[in-house]
Amino acid sequence: MQCKFVPSVCSYCGTGCGVLFEVIDGQIVSTLPMKTHPVNQGKLCIKGWNLHEHVNSVLRLKQPLVKTFGRFIKAGWDEAIGVAADRFRAIIDEHGPDSVGVLVSAKVTNEENYLAQKFARAVLGTNNVDHCARL
Numbered sequence: 368m369q370c371k372f373v374p375s376v377c378s379y380c381g382t383g384c385g386v387l388f389e390v391i392d393g394q395i396v397s398t399l400p401m402k403t404h405p406v407n408q409g410k411l412c413i414k415g416w417n418l419h420e421h422v423n424s425v426l427r428l429k430q431p432l433v434k435t436f437g438r439f440i441k442a443g444w445d446e447a448i449g450v451a452a453d454r455f456r457a458i459i460d461e462h463g464p465d466s467v468g469v470l471v472s473a474k475v476t477n478e479e480n481y482l483a484q485k486f487a488r489a490v491l492g493t494n495n496v497d498h499c500a501r502l
């Protein structure tokens with residue numbers, strides 16, 4: 368059995384508590400508070416203690432879904448990205464860039480959230496970006 372502790376920052380809110388992911392044989396099994404972190408000093412709220420749980424959840428989506436005639440159908444990445452690009456283009460052409468927006472998530476990395484807001488602003492041309500951690 369291989370065990371290691373990987374430092375990170377809780378992504379569930381803007382406080383930015385320091386955490387340690389306990390990783391056993393390549394799987395994240397728990398989240399611990401970082402005692403030396405200046406923000407949380409060894410404490411976490413209930414969301415932080417459960418930060419790792421979605422990673423291995425059986426409910427986690429692992430491939431794109433495309434809504435077709437009111438039902439979500441599994442699709443490949445190329446197809447899903449093509450559908451999204453076509454729909455963004457059509458809506459923006461008809462109603463302008465502020466008619467669309469991007470919602471991001473605390474369950475992806477800070478770097479992925481950064482890329483999503485960059486995509487909204489630089490590619491779609493809108494500042495309509497929001498995130499559940501802003502609540």
Ligand code: SF4
Pocket residue numbers: 377378379380381382383384407411412413414415416
């Ligand atoms: S959700 Fe809780 S543990 Fe996570 S950063 Fe915010 S206060 Fe800290």
